[in-house]
Amino acid sequence: MGHFTRVVEDFTCGRCGAAVTGDGYTNHCPVCLWSCHVDVNPGDRAADCGALMEPVAAGLRQDEWFLVHRCVACGFVRRNRTDRHDDRAAVRALLGRPIPDSS
Ligand SMILES: [Zn+2]
Numbered sequence: 001m002g003h004f005t006r007v008v009e010d011f012t013c014g015r016c017g018a019a020v021t022g023d024g025y026t027n028h029c030p031v032c033l034w035s036c037h038v039d040v041n042p043g044d045r046a047a048d049c050g051a052l053m054e055p056v057a058a059g060l061r062q063d064e065w066f067l068v069h070r071c072v073a074c075g076f077v078r079r080n081r082t083d084r085h086d087d088r089a090a091v092r093a094l095l096g097r098p099i100p101d102s103s
């Protein structure tokens, strides 16, 4: 894992259009769980891609839930912590899916 840069910003989900209130850590939509490929390390906004990232799996590791996102454009795979605002049913729906190797 790389370092984490805290950036507080609100954004509109590029997938479902939900208005997301940023708390500095949320990098995905709490409704549909889609993310956006804007970071190299979480929060750094250093990626040039900018495409949507699909939630492809979820799991539990050391008592922390995580999501696995894969970029629909370039295939970049990243794990993200779930947020307390995330839709639990949407997270559960991803359980048991094969978890791709993250680069
Ligand atoms: Zn959404």
Ligand SMILES: [Zn+2]
Pocket (backbone or CB within 6 Å): 037, 049, 050, 051, 071, 072, 073, 074, 075, 076
């Ligand atoms: Zn990408």
